[in-house]
Amino acid sequence: MSATAGWCLRAVGAVIALWASLVGPASAEKRVALVIGNDAYQNVPALKKAVNDSRTVGDSLKQLGFTVVSAQNLTRTAMSEKLLDFDRMVEPGDIAFFFFAGHGFEVRGENYLLPTDVPAATEGQEELVRDASFAAQRVVDRLQARGVRTAILVLDACRNNPFERSGTRAVGGRGGLAPMTPSEGVFVVFSAGAKQTALDRLADDDASPNSVFTRYFAKELSTPGLTLVQIAKRTQSDVRQIAASVRHDQTPAYYDQIVGDVVLNGSVSDGRTIEVLPQIAALPPSVSSRQEHRDSTGDPSINAPIANFLRHNGGWSVTLSFADPVTAISWRLGESGPFKETGFADAFDPRTRKRQPNSQLQLDADTPASTLYVRYIDVNGDTVGPFPIRFDPMAAIEKDFRKTLEMTSGSWVAFGGYSGLLVYVTHLVTYRCAIREARIGIDSTVPDRKLVLPPCDLNDPSKIPEKAELYLRVPPTTKMVSVELTYRDGSVSELKTFRH
Numbered sequence: 255m256s257a258t259a260g261w262c263l264r265a266v267g268a269v270i271a272l273w274a275s276l277v278g279p280a281s282a283e284k285r286v287a288l289v290i291g292n293d294a295y296q297n298v299p300a301l302k303k304a305v306n307d308s309r310t311v312g313d314s315l316k317q318l319g320f321t322v323v324s325a326q327n328l329t330r331t332a333m334s335e336k337l338l339d340f341d342r343m344v345e346p347g348d349i350a351f352f353f354f355a356g357h358g359f360e361v362r363g364e365n366y367l368l369p370t371d372v373p374a375a376t377e378g379q380e381e382l383v384r385d386a387s388f389a390a391q392r393v394v395d396r397l398q399a400r401g402v403r404t405a406i407l408v409l410d411a412c413r414n415n416p417f418e419r420s421g422t423r424a425v426g427g428r429g430g431l432a433p434m435t436p437s438e439g440v441f442v443v444f445s446a447g448a449k450q451t452a453l454d455r456l457a458d459d460d461a462s463p464n465s466v467f468t469r470y471f472a473k474e475l476s477t478p479g480l481t482l483v484q485i486a487k488r489t490q491s492d493v494r495q496i497a498a499s500v501r502h503d504q505t506p507a508y509y510d511q512i513v514g515d516v517v518l519n520g521s522v523s524d525g526r527t528i529e530v531l532p533q534i535a536a537l538p539p540s541v542s543s544r545q546e547h548r549d550s551t552g553d554p555s556i557n558a559p560i561a562n563f564l565r566h567n568g569g570w571s572v573t574l575s576f577a578d579p580v581t582a583i584s585w586r587l588g589e590s591g592p593f594k595e596t597g598f599a600d601a602f603d604p605r606t607r608k609r610q611p612n613s614q615l616q617l618d619a620d621t622p623a624s625t626l627y628v629r630y631i632d633v634n635g636d637t638v639g640p641f642p643i644r645f646d647p648m649a650a651i652e653k654d655f656r657k658t659l660e661m662t663s664g665s666w667v668a669f670g671g672y673s674g675l676l677v678y679v680t681h682l683v684t685y686r687c688a689i690r691e692a693r694i695g696i697d698s699t700v701p702d703r704k705l706v707l708p709p710c711d712l713n714d715p716s717k718i719p720e721k722a723e724l725y726l727r728v729p730p731t732t733k734m735v736s737v738e739l740t741y742r743d744g745s746v747s748e749l750k751t752f753r754h
Contacts, residue, residue: 284321284345284348284349285315285318285319285320285321285348285349285351286320286321286322286323286340286343286344286348286349286350286351287312287315287320287321287322287323287350287351287352287353288322288323288324288325288336288337288340288351288352288353289308289309289311289312289315289322289323289324289325289351289353289354290308290324290325290326290328290333290336290353290354290355290356290367291304291305291306291307291308291309291325291326291327291354291355291356292304292305292326292327292328292355292356292357292368292369292370293305293326293327293356293370294327294370295356295357295368295370295372296370296371297371297372297373297374298357298368298372298374301355301356301357301454302454302455303355303454303455303463303464303465303468304355304356304410304465305326305327305355306463306464306468306744307355307410307464307465307468308324308325308326308353308354308355309324309326309744310463310464310468310469310472310744310745311353311355311408311468311471311472311475312324312353313743313744314472314475314476314745315351315475317476317519318475318476318518318519320349320351321343323336323339323340323343327370328369328370329369329370329371330369330371330372330386330387330388332369333367333369333388334388337388340352341400344400344402345400345401346400346401346402346403347401347402347403348400348402348403349402349403349404349406350400350402350404350405350406351406351407351408352405352406352407352408353407353408353409353410354367354408354409354410354411355409355410355411355465355468356368356411357372357411358409358411359383359387366383366384366387366388367387367388367411368383368387368388369386369387369388371386372386372387373386402439403439404439404440404441404512404516405439405440405441406440406441406442406443406482406516407440407441407442407443408442408443408444408471409443409444409445410445410452410465410467410468410471411445411452439511439512439513440509440511440512441482441486441508441509441510441511441512441516442508442509443471443485443486443489443506443507443508444506444507444508445465445467445468445471445493445504445506446467446504446505446506446507447504447505447506447507450503450504450505451504452465452466452467452504453465453466453467453497453500453502453504454466456496456497456499456500456700457500457700457702459702461691461693461704461740462740462746463740463744464744464746466493466496466497466504467489467493467504467506469745469746470488470489470492470493470496470746470748471485471489471506472745472746473745473746473747473748474488474489474492475518475519476519476745477519478519478520479517479519479520480517480518480519480520481515481516481517482510482512482515482516482517482518483508483510483515485518486506486508486510487508489506490505490506490507490508492748492749493505493506494506495699495749496699496749499698499699499700500700557576557577557578557580557630557632557638558641559574559575559576559628559630559641559643560574560575560576561573561574561626561628561643562575563645563650563653563654564654565619565647565650565651565654565715565716568616568619569616569617569618569619569621570616570617570618570619570621570647570650571614571615571616572614572615572616572617572626572645573613573614574613574614574615574628575613576630578632578633579603579605579606579632579633580611580630580631580632580633580638581606581608581611581630581631581632581633581635582595582611582630582631583595583596583611583612583613583628583629583630584596584628584629584630585615585626585627585628585629586626586627586640587617587621587624587625587626587627587645588624588625588627589625593627593629593640594615596611596612596613596614596615597611597612598610598611598612599611599612599613605633606633611630617645619713620713621645621647622647623644623645623646623647623648624645625642625643625644625645626642626643626644626645627639627640627641627642627643628640628641628643629641647712648687648710648712651687651688651710651712651715652687652688652741652742652743653688654688655685655686655687655688655715656685656688656741656742658685658688659681659682659685659688659689659739659747660747662681663747663748663750664750665681666679666681666682666737666739666750666752667679667681667682667694667735667737667752668680668681668752669752669754670725671725671727674727674730675727675728675729675730675732675754676725676726676727676728677694677725677726677728677732677735678724678725679692679694679705679723679724679725679726680718680724680725682705682707682737682739683707683708683718683722683723683724684716684718685716686707686708686710687710687712687715687742688741688742689707689739689740689741689742690740690741690742690744691704691739691740692704692705692707692737692738692739692740693705693737693738693739693740694726694735694736694737695735695736695737696728696729696732696735697732697733697734697735698736699736699749699751700736701736701737701738701749705726706723707722708722732754733753733754734751734752734753734754735751735752736749736750736751736752737749737750737751737752738750
């Protein structure tokens with residue numbers, strides 16, 4: 255335990271030194287990430303969830319506008335090549351995110367990420383490990399002059415000593431984690447704290463595809479409006495609580511040397527904040543006629559629409575929003591046909607002193623997945639667009655229902671019954687289209703029982719089928735239940751407890 259935990263913070267220390275040295279003035283900022291997950295170790299114990307962890311975090315980062323280099327089960331050579339690819343992507347002024355899930359190790363004060371072909375080693379064979387692994391110092395040497403604006407490093411790698419074997423003496427490593435003081439511009443998160451190891455799972459029957467740390471970290475990473483510190487602290491609290499339920503000490507550590515607040519999924523709250531806007535719900539815009547505007551650098555600056563899809567009994571409401579004022583909006587569904595005007599609201603836009611265009615349009619309930627094209631007239635009278643926006647009914651329902659579940663988490667279950675104690679799960683059945691799996695624990699903070707939810711019906715997603723199981727019979731002495739949801743995208747909700 256202590257050997258691997260020891261490498262974890264020290265390995266990132268070397269990487270942090272690199273990133274800190276790169277901080278410089280921002281230029282054409284972009285967001286780049288490298289996520290690596292190694293499960294298939296050939297000569298040391300294999301892991302089960304590191305690959306899933308990297309994919310989950312990678313998917314979350316893509317939703318936040320990052321260009322993601324993702325790789326799994328890398329040998330030493332392959333790992334070097336991926337890091338070289340990442341080197342080439344990083345430029346001065348970038349926001350860079352590095353995530354690694356897998357085994358790590360410290361040898362004589364140097365820290366190593368272990369590739370899948372690292373050989374087994376015993377006492378006295380430290381050099382074998384060093385030669386076959388990827389030293390964090392190599393990252394420092396190669397990327398010293400890259401000049402990132404903000405570096406975020408997350409390691410879910412504080413596991414037990416991978417070289418321990420029954421009947422042999424393992425390669426030694428320094429125990430425990432040491433506090434870190436990274437340089438300005440660097441934010442670091444570890445899956446475990448001082449002298450702790452990180453859990454892959456809560457129990458042998460833990461069905462989550464992710465490690466305990468990553469399942470909570472990915473959820474908080476995707477939550478709108480949170481600063482990096484809030485993401486870390488929420489993850490810290492969630493992991494500590496759930497680990498304690500299985501009598502394990504795990505409190506993720508974080509080290510912050512960011513000036514101001516960085517919000518990865520939100521907007522600027524003050525002059526120091528780095529803003530990463532949510533991705534536009536569209537492909538790169540196709541601009542017609544003379545409507546393309548350029549800033550002083552020559553780059554296009556387009557007032558592209560963001561679309562929000564809401565399902566109701568009669569079909570779909572699509573709400574369009576624009577950063578700058580527009581004077582008229584039109585749309586069409588599909589690749590051909592005339593554009594339809596949205597009309598105007600009974601109000602004036604004080605910015606344009608003209609009638610405010612209606613920002614909503616309606617789609618039929620059975621509208622299939624397709625592309626919605628939107629164009630508008632700007633304040634200069636120029637036609638801008640069309641902008642292609644992908645409409646995916648299933649994805650839209652999942653997003654809408656998940657938002658509802660997260661906002662109403664206190665209503666997931668309810669106690670009731672007359673002839674016996676019942677736990678009602680009607681709320682979860684209603685919004686099941688956002689849920690891949692729901693689990694419940696009776697008088698336990700470990701949800702070890704799978705709930706049976708009806709399949710999602712796109713024709714009427716909120717309708718409760720006649721034969722749906724809406725309650726569970728529980729012992730009359732039950733004092734509390736715990737509930738955890740795995741959403742359709744594989745991320746896991748916070749653990750909720752409900753007391754009778």
